Amino acid sequence: MPLEFSVADTVGFLKGKSAEGIHRELLQERRTTGLHFWATGYSVGTYGLDEERIRKYIREQEQLDVGQGNLDLK
Helix, strand or coil, X not given: CCCCCCHHHHHHHHHHHHHHHHXXXXXXXXXXXXXXXXXXXXXXXXXXXXXXXXXXXXXXXXXXXXXXCCCCCC
16 A cells, blocks of 8 residues: 655655744744754665764765755854
């Protein structure tokens, strides 16, 4: 039986809704359009994804976001 929602759709929905909630509740920001909170990518694994590989992925995403101006690591 095919899945109703793709992994990409589900992750996008969760990241979007959680970012809106964080901006509104914690940052007291009513405007959420154009604001960034999460990195652009995500990782999904079913078997054999070790901790070092996950850490490498996160470092690469941080570098990508800094390069795009989405993240300031000062």
